[in-house]
Every structure is written in C-alpha cells, then in structure tokens.
Amino acid sequence: MNGIRAAIRHPFWQALAILVIAFVAIEFGIPVLPDSADVPASVVLQYMVTVLVGVLIYVSDNEQRWTQFREPIRAVLVEPRLTPVRWSLLAAVPALVGWVAYGQVATRVEAPPILRSIHPAPPAEITFRSRPMTLTGLENPLRAVRDSLPDFVGEGKRIYYQNCLPCHGDHLDGQGHFAPGFNPLPANFQDDGTIAQLTESFVFWRIAKGGPGLPREGAPWNSAMPAWEDFLTEREIWAVILFLYEQTGRRPRTWEKTGDGHD
C-alpha cells in the first residue's frame, strides 16, 4: 500500500502513467466518441511526442524532481539486483529498433491511399436529361406546394425504398445490405457531415449525376452511386430529397444563409 502511494508521488512513475493514459485515451478513447474515427498511427505518434515533451519539461523543471525522476533509470543501469531487467532491456530495445527498421525497409505492397474529396464543388449548371438546369440558387420546388408536402414525402419514401435501400439502408445510415461491397461506403444521411450541411440543389446534383458525374477529385471511378437521371424524373428526385430530410429530421442548408452549396 505504502509502495503504491510512494509510486504515485514519484515523478518517474507519474511520467510513465501520463504517457500510458495519453496513449489509451488517443488510441481507444477518441474512437468511441460520437462522430469520430480511429486515430491514424502517424497522428498518434505526433500526439505522443507532444505529450512526452510536456512530461520531460515537467520532470526537469525542478532540480530535486529531476534527480528523483532519474533515480529508477539510474538504478536499472547500475543496481546489481536489477541485472536481469538491465539485460532484458538491452536485448529488447535493439530488437525493437531492428524490427521497426525492417518494417521501414521491407515494405509490403499496400493499397494506395484514397484521396477523395467527399463534397466536391458542384457545377453552377448541369444538363438534366439533356435539359440545362442552373443549380446556383436552386430550391426544392416541391416545398412551395405546402399542402401536398405529405404526399411528396410519401412518394419520396416509396422511391427511396424501391431504389436506395440496398446501399443507404433502412435507417438511412449508409448501412444497407449491399454497403459492405462498396468502397467508398454509401453516404450516411444521419451524419452531421452529409445532407445536413448541404443545400438541396447539391443533393439533387449528387443524385442526378451519381458517381459518374463526380469531378476527378471525387474519385468517380470508385463510386457505386448510379446516375439517377437514368431512372428517376426530376420530380421524383426532389421528392426523395424531401424524404431524406423528413426521415432524418435534418434541415437543408439554405442559399440565403450561405450563398453557397458546399464547404
């Protein structure tokens, strides 16, 4: 018990504890937060180096603490009773260094990184079924017919279930039963980063032109999103857009507020 208490006060064990806690928080804590993903290894390394520098500043800030901090390190290097630990470290550290070096040199072929703009800039104008259509400032025309809104939403719902469900899923979260077969994964409409931050005209463009209509930075060769103008009429697309917002409880970005359809 006393040993533990002493260890808590000891700067070396404090430093070690801080490093371990920081690593656990970055590696396992951040991914479980809502709307976050796994932290890439390079970023983890960056964070850990920052934490290490902070820790070193803290332990060396005061002469007594610095001496105390070095004590266990020194003991490992010198104390005869710690000889086994010393030799284990002398074997383990070079082995680790060698292994890391091997990993650097003997590169295995890996998949090239996907560099893809998720919401690329939309064109100001598109050709919908060989008819020109201006996207800038375009509103969902169905919203103007307030009395029929429930009917339009119902129509959009039917269209969604007949066409969009296999990929975008029952919960509109991009987890349909075909989703695991595609890369990139289908858009998650429940997410803050999709329809909630887009204008309806942008969504119309993405639906009408699909993957093949993406600009080069959107990696059109990988997207399995069909060009829905081949399947649906203009009105049907607007109806399904109404449904997407209605079902997720999201609101489209409006032109008045942003004057722009994307980031």
Added chain:
Amino acid sequence: MGMTKADRRMDGWADGAALLALLLLSAYPPIRLSAQDTTAGRAVYEKWCAGCHGETGAGDGPAAGTMLPRPRDFTGAIYQIRTTASGQLPTDDDLRLAIDRGLPGTAMPGWKDQLSERDRRDVLAYLKTFSAFFADTTQRPEPLVFGKEPGGGTSVDALRIGRQFYDSIGCRKCHGDRGRGDGPSAPTLKDDAGFPVFAANLTENWRFNGGSEVADIYRRLRSGLDGTPMPSFSDLIDQQFLTEAELWRLAQYVRSLSPARPPEVRDVIHARQVAARLPTSPDDSVWGRVERYWVPLVGQVMRKSRWFTPAASGVWVQAVHDGQQLALRVSWDDRSQSPDSAWLEFTDRVLETVARDDSTPPAPTPWPDQLAVQFPLAIPEGFERPFFLMGAATRPVYQWRWTSTPGGVREDSLSAAVAGLARGIDRFDPLPGTPLSAQAVYDQGEWRVVFSRSLATADTANQLHLRTGRAIPVAFFAWDGSNGETGTRMAVSTWYFLALDTPVRAQVFVSPILAAALALGLGLTLVRRAQRPRSQIRRRSDA
C-alpha cells in the same frame, strides 16, 4: 364546452393522477402498457418498418421486390426464428431479438442502436396486432427446453457423429453433401407464399438468419424455420430416433463447415513468388498452402437492368507467381452447375419475384455461370483508375472472362476463358490470340477456376503488363445462370488490389541489423558510463 372552472380543475387534477399512474405503470411492469396501447408502436412501424413490411404488415412494402428472402409477412404470424416448437407463435423475446439484432444474410438490420428501447418495445406490440393468432391470450408460446451443448464439439469423434446424422436425417437432400445448398431438392424449394427459397449455404455461417453459433444452429434444428421448407427435428428426439446430445453433435458438425471467424475483407491480395512449378489445375495440392482472400460481391444496382438478389455473396481469391507467370484461382459457391434445366423453374420463379427494370420478365433460359476478373489496361501511376463497373467506352478495362459453356456444351467446356476489353457494362470485345489459359472444376456446389497468364505481354496497348511489387487494381464479377443472372444481372465487387510480392532480398536485412547493433552499442555504453563514476567514487572513498 359546458365545463365549469371546478370541473376543469378536477379534470386537471385527474390528469395529474392519470399521469402519475401512467408513470408508475410504465416503470413497472414494463410490457403491459405498450401491449395495450399500440398507437406509439404504429407510428414507429410506419416510419421505419412499413417500407419493407408494408402498411398492413403483409410483407409487401415498396422495397419487398428487391429482396430474397422477402420481408416477413406479419399477418400469418409465421416466424422463422423462434425458440418455440414448429407451428407455435414466437415468444416476445424471440421477436425482440430479431428486432434488436436483425437477421444476418437478409436485408433486415438490427435496430438496437437505431431505435430507443421504448420504440422497439412499442413496435413489437404493434406488429403482433397484425395477426389474430396473438390475440388469443390463452395460447402462451412457451420456449422449448434446449439443454446444454455437450463439450468437445470440435473433436473428430463429435464431428463424425454429427456427420452421421447429417446423412441419416437427410440434410444433404437440400443442403448438399458439403452443405453448400446444392442438394437435389434445392431447385424445387419455395416458401409458404410460393417465393423461391435457397437452402442455406452451411459454409457461410455469418449469413445464417438465426445466428451463427452452435446453440443458434441447434435451436433452428429443434424449432424448424416456419414458413420455409426447413422442418423441426424435435419429434425425432421424442420418438427416440436420436438423442438431444446427438442433435447437438449435428449442430456442431454444421458449425464446423464454416470458418472459425467470418472472412475478413482485405484490400490487397498478395501473390507469393514460388520457385516450384505454378499450379494450373484447380485441384493442385499447392493451393492448399496459398493464402486465400475473401472478396465480397453485391448486386449490380447501378445500370439498367439492375439486379438486387445475386446468388454469390463473394469469391475466394488466391494467387501465386514465379516471376514469369501468374496463376490466379477464384473459388465461389454456386448451388447449381449452370446451365442445368432442372433449375429452369427456379430461375423462372426468381425472375418473377425480384423487382426489375424491364417491363416484362426476361424469358428464363438455361444461362451459363460466368466469372470476370478485371484489371486496368496498365497499372495506374497516379490514383486515378478506370470506372470499377467495367470501365467506359472512352476508358476500357482489361478483363478475363470465363463461361461454363463457351460456345455450347463441349467435352472440354470447363477449360476455356478469354481475355478482352470491356467498354462499359454492355460491351466486351475479346482480344485475339490471348496468352490466357484457364481450367475450371465444379465440385459439390463450388466452382474453382484457375487463370494463368505470363506477367509480360507483347500487346502492352491492350493487355496489362503485370509487374511485381506494385498495387494492381483488380475487381471481380460473377453470374449464376440458374439464378437468372446474365448480362447486367450479376454480382459485382469494387476495386481491390493484386500485389505480386518478390522474395525478401538479403540486402533488406542489412539496415535492421545495423540499427539493432547500433542500439545495443549505445545501450552498453550507457550502462558502462552509468556504472563507471559510481565505482570510481566508491574506490575513492575506499582509499
């Protein structure tokens, strides 16, 4: 209306009391209240469930046509996944589990993380109102007593006993000898509504509707899958045809047909370089030592005519090379060796059942099985690639295509493949004089096709020059003729990568050894230096 102030006050008071009672009731017991009041459940149902299961619960929502199996029809109260005897209603727990976890291998997702506990409870109560059978409260569904799984389930003896009953109770009639759903009765299977039903592929337990583990399988054997051809085997225990322990052994045997864990999807398919001769036969023993990679396939839903219910859920890919030639083996489960006229009625039923873009169903034909392996024309330098779905007219892709009957039924029909250029989903131009060869075998519900080609090619304009140490984009497409698949009706994958690895060169070991030696030297120096001053100090004080 004619309400006095006092009345209103009374009313307010009564409201408060009612609210309090409501709160108490909703806290304890939890089920009662929602079972009586189904308006909340109805709202949840209509928002999230009706799209597939239909407003009236008949399993005929707008999405129903895109699914096989079809969404559950609640009006008959016939449920596949239960813990009760054949023909019995499911328990509330059975229904709850299906809602929470979903049904793997179908379009039904789990709702546990999507809907609140209250919503799920309400919707459960509501969907029971679709059938009068639930209204008869004298019939309380009781779960069967399942007992405990006997140990040693993976031992040779256990599996031998399991296999013995697999044969004696006739599992192979539908599920086939190796469990791939290719039994002799498989082409005739229909569910209660007359929709085509597949005998489960027992080698893909991650797609079992009722769960993947031994206990799940045992429960399905005991309860049967009502509404489908899968019967209950409980009577056989009552009649002492087999014991509970033996039925457990059967469940353990069925479990053993699938891998320990569901296959992991990896981006890169590595082809080892081998010194020995390359395996060109699909049954070469070398393949047993080559790592296999799972590539999931899904329906082609981008171009007309779309296909929502592909037969193949994925392909296993293996590759080796010798620096000169590449041998690539693709294996996939297919319950029929198409073309097979025994499956024609089944094909017809599938085409009748599944939603399509054509106004009239295509006439069922004994179509062959097909496979395509796709590459770009050249390994891309940047990150740009041709369109994954068979390229485009302006940017074709290089493909290897294999058909189970090239140009009609021939003796050597299983050994022909052709390389060519696909210019979009509906155009494939074979390249004359291709150096590609292929051998195929159909064995108990599985196709195994080996493609062989030299890495280099004279025709670099059209044919991919396969280079070692590069990430070569690759994609796969499969057609099951008996499932009505031909043309655009197929199973597709996205882009993956093929890497032809080279043996690790000796030079590669130099720098790690140097680095390790350096680290060791530094460490030793550090120790020496740390020890020296103190011994000097000690010596000085000694003196």
Added chain:
Amino acid sequence: MRKLGMAAAALAGLVAVGVAGRAGDAAQVGGTITGKVKFTGTKPVMRRIDMSEEAACKAKHPTAPTAETVVVNANGTLANVFVYVKAGLPAGYRAPAAPPPVVLDQDGCRYHPHVFGLMVGQTLQIKNSDGILHNIKAKGTKNRPFNISQPTNMTTPRTFSAPEVMVTLECNVHGWMNAYVGVLPHPFSAVSGADGSFTIRGLPPGTYTIEAWHERYGAQTATVTVAGTETKTADFTFAAK
C-alpha cells in the same frame, strides 16, 4: 403394448379413410347425400414425375407416375373431389367426441389419400412407409402450420384446431408430393373415388349447403334437404379449363 395400440389405431384409421370419409358410425341413423362428380371437356395431361433421385420410390411405381392434380376416372368422372357439409347443421348438433384417427401414408413418395377430411381435434397419424426422408409441412391460415421431419419409417400424430378447407400438406424434399385436408367441425364429408361417386351418411334432418372442392377447378355448392333416413342425390360437374 404401445406399438400394438399404435398399429391398431393405424388400422382403424386406414379403415376409416378407406371408406372415404365415412367418419360417423355406419349404423347411425340419419339421412344420406350421395352423388357423382362428372367431368366434361378434354382431360388435361398431367406431367410426369421424375423419381430417379429416390430409387426406393421409383421401384414402387411399375409405370411412370404422373401428377395427381387432375385425376379423371375411366368412366369420365373426377376423382379427389372433397364434398362436405358447408352449412345447415342444426344449432344443437354435437359432433362425435372421439373419432378414430385418420392415417396419412407416405408410400412411393406419394400421399395416400391425396384429399381427405378430418375433424377438428381428430388425430392425424402421419406415416412414413418409404423409409427415406420426408418432411411434412402443413400450411393453413386458420390453423397454425407445422413442418416436421421423418427420416425413416415412423408415425407422427398431429391435430388441427380450427375448421379450414383446405389445409395443404406438402413435402419439400419431393416437390411433387402434396395432399389436402379439409378440417371440419363435424364428420360429414366424403371424397369422390375411382368411380367418381361420394356418399355422406348419418345426417340429421335439415337443409344443407354442400360444397364440392377440387384443387384445380375450385368449389361448387348445392342445396340439399334431407329428412329421416332418406337418401338424396347431388351431382356435380366440373369442366376442363
């Protein structure tokens, strides 16, 4: 002892079915409705059943078996028509309490009988005489379904709880095997046999709606009044479609 009892029950059932649904006591007093089911038009060609997958069954059929959907007798009558009292029983009518079990035999990958009547609660002994795997799946809308397995020679009892015409029985291992059971709250039913005739006996006096049901040609009704122990005739005619 139990086996013997089972065999006896099976035998009794066979007898009961053998006399085409004469579920009531033959000596019972009451009226009788009898008749013939005629068939007009071209006799449809039934498709051949390929039993080569089941050698044991194939061996039981000297000639290639055909589907049983439409069985036209040599005398131009239609077999396998289920004729039953649909309505008209007096309000106080009480059905016999414990009618003997009916046996449904699976023999030669066929159900025998192909069409039959059963009372609510009456035991149906499902027998496998083939010694190969059959599953027996019952499909109804008023009755709960069942789907059981019989991998060998065995007999499994089942009952139905609600009147329903018809409950379908089928085997999924052998897609051609099916049978129809008319579940009734009374014993008054019969099935047209090899001469196309049927007889319903022991009816209390009254005016009855009689329905004749055929799996392809649908249902027809007739109204018949019987008094005392008289015998009335009701013929039905089904036309080819």
